[in-house]
Amino acid sequence: MKHIPVNPAALPTPSGYSHGTLAGNTLHLGGQTALDVDMKIVPGGIVEQFRQAFGNVLTTLREVGGLPEDLVSVTIYLTDIPDYQAHGKEIGRVWRELAGPVYPAMAGIGCTALWQPEAMIEILGVAVIPEERLVRPSR
Numbered sequence: 001m002k003h004i005p006v007n008p009a010a011l012p013t014p015s016g017y018s019h020g021t022l023a024g025n026t027l028h029l030g031g032q033t034a035l036d037v038d039m040k041i042v043p044g045g046i047v048e049q050f051r052q053a054f055g056n057v058l059t060t061l062r063e064v065g066g067l068p069e070d071l072v073s074v075t076i077y078l079t080d081i082p083d084y085q086a087h088g089k090e091i092g093r094v095w096r097e098l099a100g101p102v103y104p105a106m107a108g109i110g111c112t113a114l115w116q117p118e119a120m121i122e123i124l125g126v127a128v129i130p131e132e133r134l135v136r137p138s139r
Contacts, residue, residue: 006137008063011056012039020060025134027064027127031077032056033119041118046083047090053123054098065135066127068099074106074125081110083120 006020006027007013012035021028034042034049035056042052058068078084084091104125114122 004137006060006063008059010037010059011035012037019056020063022064022136025129025131027061027066027070027129029057029060029125029127031122031124032060033114033116033122035116041116045087046080046120047087047094049119049121050084050091050123051094051098053121054095057123057125058098061127063135064129064137065133066129067133069102070127070129071099071102071104072126072128073104074123076106076108077111077114077122077124078108079111079114079120081108084108 004022005018006022007018011019014030017030019030019032021030032053033056034052036042036052042048057074061068061070076084114120
């Protein structure tokens with residue numbers, strides 16, 4: 001089985017990594033911070049960073065025909081767990097706006113720092129896309 005990198009044109013061009021890797025019909029979604037197309041972390045706090053980071057995950061998922069309900073697991077790395085918890089209702093609204101009422105297996109993990117110093121959140125995941133919807137990217 002060949003592993004196929006998935007790098008949507010709508011996301012910043014990766015260097016030394018892929019936004020996702022497709023193995024069969026399983027998409028491993030690389031960690032996404034709140035980088036916008038200009039390679040800058042969006043301002044405004046944890047809710048805005050969640051929106052951008054999760055939107056980046058979903059952009060990669062959609063590149064291969066995936067939908068939010070195809071997510072089987074999501075891991076969220078946080079530099080400030082209490083801040084995330086304090087904004088949980090707002091973050092939940094953003095989740096439902098972007099993904100609907102789909103909740104895969106999830107984990108939230110506290111960490112001291114992320115790759116970009118101003119990043120507060122990084123989201124990665126795994127999705128299994130049904131063959132009838134799967135779009136294999138050309139290399």
